[in-house]
Every structure is written in C-alpha cells, then in structure tokens.
Amino acid sequence: MARASDIDKAAGVLRAGDLVAFPTETVYGLGANAEDSAAVARVFQVKGRPPSHPLIVHIGDAQQLNDWAEDVPATARLLAERFWPGPLTLVLRRGRRVPLEATGGLETVAVRVPGHPVALALLSAFGGGIAAPSANRFGSVSPTTADHVRAELGDTVDFVLDGGPCEVGVESTIVDATSATPSVLRPGGVTREDLQAILGCPLAVHSTSRVRVPGQHPSHYAPRARLVLVEPEKVVAEAELAQERGRQVGVFLPPAFAGAAVKAHAVVAVPASMAAYARGLYGFLRELDQRGCDLILASLPTEEGLGLAIANRLRRAAGPRPAE
Ligand code: TXA
Ligand code: MG
Numbered sequence: 001m002a003r004a005s006d007i008d009k010a011a012g013v014l015r016a017g018d019l020v021a022f023p024t025e026t027v028y029g030l031g032a033n034a035e036d037s038a039a040v041a042r043v044f045q046v047k048g049r050p051p052s053h054p055l056i057v058h059i060g061d062a063q064q065l066n067d068w069a070e071d072v073p074a075t076a077r078l079l080a081e082r083f084w085p086g087p088l089t090l091v092l093r094r095g096r097r098v099p100l101e102a103t104g105g106l107e108t109v110a111v112r113v114p115g116h117p118v119a120l121a122l123l124s125a126f127g128g129g130i131a132a133p134s135a136n137r138f139g140s141v142s143p144t145t146a147d148h149v150r151a152e153l154g155d156t157v158d159f160v161l162d163g164g165p166c167e168v169g170v171e172s173t174i175v176d177a178t179s180a181t182p183s184v185l186r187p188g189g190v191t192r193e194d195l196q197a198i199l200g201c202p203l204a205v206h207s208t209s210r211v212r213v214p215g216q217h218p219s220h221y222a223p224r225a226r227l228v229l230v231e232p233e234k235v236v237a238e239a240e241l242a243q244e245r246g247r248q249v250g251v252f253l254p255p256a257f258a259g260a261a262v263k264a265h266a267v268v269a270v271p272a273s274m275a276a277y278a279r280g281l282y283g284f285l286r287e288l289d290q291r292g293c294d295l296i297l298a299s300l301p302t303e304e305g306l307g308l309a310i311a312n313r314l315r316r317a318a319g320p321r322p323a324e
Contacts, residue, residue, distance in 0.1 A: 002118045002161045011125035013159045019043060021135040021149045022122055023163025024114035026087045026171050026189050027142040027282070028149045029058065029132030030157060031122075034068075040101040040131050046156045049138040054104035055131040056089050056172070057111050060123035068095045068111055068129055075199065076177035082198050085115035087172040087189025102131045112172055118163035134171060139220055141282045141317075144169050148286060169279035170309045175203075187309040189278075205308070219319035223285040225250060225293045227318045232256060232299040239264040239297050250293030252284065266291045270298075274306040281310060285317065 002010075002023075010020045017039045020031045030047060032039035034057045044051050057068055062080040065072055069092035076090050089112040098109045111129075114120065123130060134142040136152045143149045146162035173188035175195065184192060184205040196203050225248075230238050232254040240263040243249045248265040255272040268284045271277045288296050298314055301307040 002121075002163055006161055007118070007121045007125050010122055010159050010161050011127075014039075014126050014128075014130065018158040019046065020122070020159045020161060021146070021153065021157045022119055022130075022132070022161040023116050023146070023166060024058075024119045025116045025166060026114070026168045027144055027166055028135040028146070029056075029119075029130070030135035030153070031058070031130040031132040033126075034102055034129035034131035035097060035099065037099045037101045040099060043131065043133065046153060047133060047136070047138050049133065051101070052104040054106055054110060055102050055133050057098060057102060057109055058114055058119065058123060058130045058132055059111060060120060061085075061113055064129075065111065066095075067097055069093055069109055070095050073177060073180065075180070075182055078198060079175065079177065079182075079195070080113075083190050083194075084113035085120060086113070087115065087168050088112060089172040089174045089188075090177045091174060091185065092177055097129070108178055110174060116163060116166075118161055122161065139222060141221055141223055141285050142171060144279075144282050148282070165279075167279065169281055170306070170313060173309070187312050189306070189309065191305045192308060193305060219321050220316040221282075221313045222317045222319070222321070223289045223296060225289055225296045227285075227296045227298060227314070229314060229318050230297050230299055235297055235299055236260055236262050242295055242297070247295045248293045250288030250291065250296040252296065252298035254299055265293055274301065274310065277301065278306045278310055281313065
C-alpha cells in the first residue's frame with residue numbers, strides 16, 4: 001500500500017512531466033499533469049491510444065470545478081455535490097486551463113473527483129489536475145490492481161502507486177452535463193437509478209459514446225481470448241460443445257447454475273451480488289487469459305443497477321476485433 005513518502009514521490013514525478021499510475025475506486029489510472037501538453041501526449045503514446053480519444057481530468061474537490069470547466073449548469077453542480085468524491089465523470093465546457101491535447105481537440109472536458117484515499121492524497125500533494133485514462137493498453141482490460149498495471153505497461157510508466165485492489169471495479173459513469181437535459185455516455189459505478197433519483201427525471205443512456213473516433217473498433221475492454229455471449233441456460237452445453245471441438249474454454253458460470261458440473265478448461269463462478277461481480281469482472285477476464293483460454297463464454301446480467309455497466313463492458317469485450 002502507498003505510504004506518505006510514495007505520495008510525495010508520485011507528486012514529484014507528475015511535476016517533472018512524467019507519468020504515474022495511481023489507484024482510484026473504479027480502476028487504476030495512468031496520470032499526467034493535465035496542464036503539461038507533452039506529458040499528456042506521452043499518455044497517448046504509452047497507451048497506444050489515438051490522440052483524438054479524450055482523457056478524464058481528475059481533480060481534488062468540487063470547489064476546483066470552475067478552474068477546469070466553464071458555464072457549469074446547476075444540474076452538474078447538483079450531481080457533483082451528491083456523487084463526488086465517487087465514480088461519476090461530468091462532461092462540461094472546457095476551461096482554458098485544459099490543453100486541447102487532453103480533450104482530443106474537443107471544446108468539452110470530462111472531469112471527476114475520484115473516491116479513493118490514495119488518489120485524493122496524490123491530488124492534494126500535487127495540487128493540480130491529473131489527466132488520466134485507465135492504465136491499460138488501448139482496447140484491453142482495465143487494471144484493478146497494481147500488478148495488473150505492471151503487467152500491462154511494464155517500464156513504460158515512471159511510477160506505480162499501489163493502493164490495493166479497486167473497490168468498484170468498473171469505470172466511472174460518464175454524464176454529458178453540457179445541456180439542460182443530461183444523458184449517460186457510459187454506464188459505470190454510479191447507477192442510472194441513483195442519478196435519476198437525484199435529477200427527478202429519466203436519463204437517456206447512449207451506450208456508444210457520442211465522441212466518434214474514426215477507425216475505432218467496437219471491441220474494447222477485451223481479453224486476449226475471444227469472448228462470446230450466450231443465454232445463461234445454454235452456457236454449460238455450449239462450453240462442452242466447444243471444448244469437444246478442441247477449444248480451451250473459459251466459462252463465466254451464472255449464479256443460477258452455481259455448482260453445476262461443467263466440462264471446460266477453466267470456470268469462474270459469477271457472484272450473485274452485482275457489486276461483487278463488478279469488482280471482480282476485469283480480474284476474471286485476466287485470470288481466464290492467464291490460464292490459457294482461447295474462448296470465454298459469458299451471459300449478460302439483468303441491466304439494472306451495476307448490471308447495466310457490467311453488461312455494457314461484456315458487450316464491448318465481445319465486439320468484433322480489428323483482424324476480423
Ligand atoms: O473510472 C474511470 O473513469 C477511469 C479512472 C482512471 O478515472 N478512467 C477511465 O478513462 O476510464 P478512459 O480514458 O479509459 O475512459 C474515458 C472515457 C473515454 O471513453 C472518452 O471517450 C470519454 O471518457 N471522454 C473523455 N472526455 C470526453 C468528452 N469531452 N466528451 C465525451 N466523452 C469523453
Ligand atoms: Mg479505458
């Protein structure tokens with residue numbers, strides 16, 4: 001776990017224009033000084049991410065919002081007050097402090113206050129904003145432990161702050177708060193139901209982001225093994241069939257079938273609690289990759305609460321790959 005001296009060292013690394021991987025309550029981020037265009041450019045390079053794909057600016061508290069965004073609507077302030085620190089990202093009009101490199105050239109900026117003590121200590125020691133995407137190679141599974149970060153990025157990151165495993169396990173919910181009627185651009189750690197309860201009105205979910213990146217493939221959050229979605233009651237039979245055909249099958253066994261005998265290379269028992277499922281999701285995908293699976297069979301949970309974000313990530317992980 002990160003000590004005070006690690007926090008100071010990480011803040012110094014950011015000030016020097018270098019990169020720090022740090023824990024948040026959702027996933028680990030790959031951070032750079034948000035106001036340093038060259039450092040931000042290196043984030044894209046290390047991740048292998050197209051420069052038009054914008055980053056999230058992490059800040060220490062909601063009072064700093066006016067430094068980073070302009071014309072912040074009252075609804076955005078309400079959401080910030082209720083959910084920060086926490087797994088909510090607000091898309092707002094870009095403040096002048098934010099370089100265009102961080103927003104992929106957009107006039108809007110994504111901002112959040114993360115709900116992790118180590119991230120907040122780092123933000124406080126550093127003093128500025130930290131631009132950070134998830135600390136994985138572009139398109140692959142987000143890291144939820146410091147070991148995942150090291151496995152993804154190795155020596156290309158200058159310092160890794162270890163804050164233990166992430167509590168939430170899926171990324172933040174992104175809300176477009178630029179207009180009077182906010183909408184969800186990416187479901188995540190704050191549920192649509194919780195947002196609606198505060199806003200007092202239904203909230204549309206645009207599960208494919210409005211930010212269209214030319215040439216971007218739908219596959220994202222993807223393990224090396226091919227991921228195929230099947231109906232829960234067919235998982236056991238489909239696994240057996242594929243295994244007989246010579247595939248190395250990994251199975252996400254739905255809670256309703258817990259304890260069933262499955263002929264497969266590796267089996268992960270999906271937790272019945274959505275919070276536990278979200279926390280474990282990316283670790284399960286990595287585990288099945290590590291155990292040598294070439295095919296993963298999973299089914300979608302009910303799309304309520306955190307189930308909406310889990311289903312979104314599974315669909316994206318099952319999306320067509322560049323080579324296909
Ligand atoms: O939980 C999280 O959000 C994690 C932790 C590290 O904070 N971060 C994360 O970042 O997931 P990343 O870069 O992997 O995903 C950020 C998403 C991207 O899909 C990007 O398109 C979207 O945020 N985004 C960023 N700025 C945006 C903007 N101005 N308008 C619309 N979408 C934006
Ligand atoms: Mg990401």
